[in-house]
Amino acid sequence: MVTPLGSIRKRLFIQLALVAALLSMAFFLAVRGVAERxxxxxxxxxxxxxxxxIADSLRSEDGAVTLDLPYSSLSMLGxxxxxxxxxxxxxxxxxxxGYPDLxxxxxxxxxxxxxLQTLVYRGDEIRAASVTRPVSTGIGATTVVVTVAQTRQALAATSRQITATATSVGVGFFLLATALSLWAAGSALAPITRITxxxxxxxxxxxxPFETSAPDELVPLITALNSFMARLRAxxxxxxxxITEAAHRVRTPLATVRAQAEITHRKLNKPEHKHAIREMIRAIDESSRSAGQMLDHAMVTFRADSLAQxxxxxxxxxxETCDRLGPTADLKDIVIRRDTGDxxxxxxxxxxxxxxxxxxxxDNAIKYSPDDSDIIARVGLDDKITLSITDQGRGFGETDLSALTTRYTRGANVSDIVGSGLGLTIADEVAKAHGGRLEISPNKKGKGACVSLIFPRG
Amino acid sequence: MCFADISARVMVALVALTLMTSSALGFEVESRKLYQAKSERSRLKVISTADLNVFDPIIRAFQDAHSGITVDYTVTGTTDLMGALYDEGAVFDLAISSAMDLQTKLANDGFAQDHAPQIATTLPAWATWRDQLFAFTQEPAILVVSDEFFAEGTAPQNRDELIAVLRDNPDRFQGKIGTYDVRRSGFGYLMATQDSRNSDAFWRLMEVMGRLDAKLYCCSGDMIRDVASGKLALAYNVLGSYAAAQLKHTNGFQIIEMSDYVNVMSRTALIPRTAENVDDARMMLDFLLDLKARKDLVAASGLPAVDAAALRTNPSLRPVRYGPALLVFLDNLKRQSFLRNWENSLLQN
Structure with missing residues (x-):
């Protein structure tokens, strides 16, 4: 049995979508990172x-550092x-x-x-830049540290905007990539679908053998399949x-044996010997019939592949069929009534x-019909062609009718009669080869069965 | 902001005592008035540098538009207003000041709240900062000249002409020039520092004024009065809105908007961080920002509303912009050095 492992298409799609999601996320982080930096x-x-x-404006006056805050230093920030x-x-x-608590x-x-550093001042996050500048005071050099800081609200607004843009681009990228991976999964699996x-x-x-174009990956599978089928065919x-050979080889000696048995039967006088020989002839007939059916079956199988037109x-x-089997029917005093139209x-x-x-x-009908009964052979023509043989035999009883067409399967109520179980199989295979079917049903008018070959008209 | 007589102060002090027995005020209150609503729903505490007579019509119109709000209006100086909010943590719902630099420092140092004005879309970009500072007037600093000294059409139209006129006639203008004492007036200091930034002519003008023994004033009203009476020939950097208001009932002077550039100051309203009645403060702020729609109030108060169209038609008008740049001249060392330069130029005798 084949254990289902889930759909390749689904797996391929999910894997591609995951890759797309990862790439989208990486893209989002990269864009946001770069833009925010x-x-x-x-x-x-x-x-x-x-x-x-500001540092450039530092100077010393009377030995002390002083500053003339440049207008531009703060106006540039505003x-x-x-x-x-x-x-x-x-x-x-x-x-x-400045602000003494900064x-x-x-x-x-x-x-x-x-x-540069990020700090918290007066409840807000600030970014502060500091520079060191030595200032000569005449007496010596003093080190002055100038710090300028700004809150980061505009930066936060920019960051929100960048995040929104990066998010929408990332999501768009993901959706596009997902749609493409759906298409890619479908397209990659198309040859498999076609070959299936x-x-x-x-x-x-x-x-x-398959004669089709296939992707490189599928060529070994097709080749293996073809070689498997070739072996199967062979x-x-x-x-x-x-079987054909065997049937031939069995039938010919059997005919000889039967002829000799007939002769012997005529020569014998004792009833028990005559009975024994008759039994022998009957068995020979049965074997001959089975061999014939096997031959027929083998022929059907062979010819069905390349049906003659x-x-x-x-x-x-x-x-013709009724004519040919007329003598066999006569042996059991069975009358074949023909309803074949004109x-x-x-x-x-x-x-x-x-x-x-x-x-x-x-042949089946004659075999299972009681002596002195009727068999109706009918050819009907309406929207389809029906060839049916109706007998007054024992019918099929409780047998599963659909199984009867299987090889070597026989009715449940026929164990007392010798048979191969091939007759209906042959008929069924022939019907199918011609686009038709075999229908088995009980005889509607009394006991017995009706077996029909039904073909479409045309 | 500058007129305050003793009786008014005593009255205000009494009112203050009855209203605020719990908190002692460290800042100097010039005047205070309670505009009691008929059926008081809430109380709005406003601290302002605008005189009562200027703001009275605006407060009454606001109360007409929003009934049930009692307005407690306190007038103080720009520095005191700053100190009250910055150092003393005084509780006010709305702070209105003509000192753009000090208001900027309040906002920069985290003493103001955000406000989303209803008419935000029509506000020019320069008229607001950080959604915390809102300019609601547009007042140029102008030159006031006396009719006695300048016949119509002879007044200097830019700073170079002014310098030339003063240099050429030292005897005529000796002691007849007036300007702000920037050491005492926040508005004067702001205008002077903006001048120093805008033009090199400023320091030359200060030199010339110093040689002519310029008189120094605390307030625009005094300068306008002295120019109108002929005591002064001209006064430099006078608040245009006051001069225009004076000109309605006083003759004897002209208002000159310099053609090289005119500094334009705005009164700034902000909602302090300590505000308790923020909802009404927002309403009052929106009311002030919509001043342009109330021509009657503009006329009654003499406060010109923000007018972006006027700035477009007259490119020499330069509104002072909010921003950290205004903090530069608030820097102690910078202020000291500026005042030293100013004194060296102007106080030569």
Whole structure:
């Protein structure tokens, strides 16, 4: 049995969608990271420029450091946003001017390099730039630290905007990639679907090799399948050959044995010897019949693959069959009543097979009919063609009718009569090969059974 | 903001005592008036630098539009207003000041609340900052000249002409020039610092004025009075709205808007962080921002409403912009050095 492992398409789609989600997330993080760094960088640059401008204005006056706060140092901060601005200038630990409680950098910034840090001041997050500048006071040099800070509300607004943009782009990318992966999964699996379809469309006896274009990955599978079918075909054909051969080889010596038995039967006088020989003849007949049926079956199997297209008349075919089996019926005093109409029924098909099918059905009917009964052979023509044989035999009883067409399956109530179980199988296979079917039903008018071959008209 | 006689102060002090027995005020109250609503629903405490007679019609119109609100109106100076909110944590629902720089410092240092005005879309960009500061007037700093000294059409039209006129006639203008004492007047300081930023001519003008022994004033009203009476030939950096109001019932002077540039100041309203009646404060603020729609109030108060169209038609009008730049001249060292320069220029004798 095949254990289902889930759909390849679904698995492929989920894996591709996961990859798309990962890529979208990475894309989102990258875009947001870069854009936010750029936005932060802009603020840092302006804060550094402001602090540097203030540091540049430091000078000494009367031995003390003093500052003429440049107008531009704070106006440049106001020009880009409306964030709050704080500043502080510290000389040797003393606040020279500005906000005395503005936090100083943890470590004094190195000369020439502004130090930047994010702090919390008066309940708001601020970004602070500090620069160190030595100022000569005449007596000595004093180190001055200038800190300029700004709240980050504009940055937060920018960040929200960037996040929104990056999110929508990321989601759009994900949706597009998902749609594409759906398409890709479908397109990658299309050859499998096509090949599956062509395998499934095949008839049960179609063992021809596949001649189709396939992707590289599927070529070994198709090749393996073709080689498997070739082996199967060869095996089947060998079996049929064997049966044919076997049936031939059995029938010919049996005919000889039967002829000798007939002769012996005539020569014998003692009733018990005569009875024994009659039993022997009967067994020989049965064996001969089975061998004939096997031969028929092998022939049906063989010919069904390449059905002959003869122009036939089904009415005369039925008549011929009745004529041929007339003597057998006469032996049991069975009358075959023909209801074959008066017009020919043209049909295109394999005459040998159809004759074999009819012969097997009629032969069955004679075999299971009691002595001195009637068999009706009917050919009907309405929207389909029906060839039916109705007997007054024991019928099929409780047998599952659909199983009867299986090889070597016999009715449940026939164990006392010798038979191969092949007759109805042959008829069924012939009917199917011609696009028709075999119908088995009880005789509507009294006991017995009705077996019909039904073909479409046309 | 500058007229305050003793009786008014005594009265105000009495009112203050009855109204605010619990909190001692560290800042100086110039006057105070309670506009009692007929059926009081809530009480709105306003601290302002605008004189009672200027704001009276506006408060009454506001009460007509929003009944049930009692307005407690306190007048103080710009520095005191700043101190009350910044250092003393006084509780007011609305703060109105002509000192844009000090209001900016209040907002920058976190003493103001956000407000989303109803007419925000029609406000010019320069008239608001951080959704906390809102300009509701537009008042140019102008030159007032006496008719006795300048016949019509002869007055200087820009600072270079003014400097030239003063230089060429030192005897005629000796002691006849008036301007703000920027050490005492917040408005004067703001205008002077903006001047120093805008033009190099400012310091030359101060030098010339210093040589002519300029008289220093605390208030626009006094300067206008002295120019109208002929005691002064001209007064520089006078508040245009006061001059225009005076001109309605006083003759003898002209108002000159300089053609090189005119600094335009705005009165700024903000809702302090400590406000208790924020809802009414927002209503009052929206009412002030819509002043332009009330021509009657503009006429009655003499406060010109924000008029973006006037700025477009006259490019020499330069509104003072809010922002951290206004903090520069509030810096102690900067202020000291500016005042030192100013004194060196103006106080030569």
């Amino acid at each position: 750029a936005a932060e960088g802009t603020q840092d640059d302006i804060l550094s420029a402001s602090a540097t401008a 020009s880009i946003n409306e964030d709050r601005v704080f500043y502080r200038v510290v000389t040797d630990g003393q606040t020279l001017t 936090p100083q950098p943890d470590q004094p910034p190195r000369l020439g390099t502004p130090s 379809g062509s395998v499934m469309r095949r008839g049960p006896t179609d063992l021809r 095996s089947l054909s060998r079996t049929e050959d064997f 003869d122009a036939l008349d089904l009415r005369s075919l039925m008549d 017009k020919p029924i043209p049909f295109t098909g394999d005459g040998i097979l159809l004759q074999a099918a009819l012969q097997n059905i009629l």
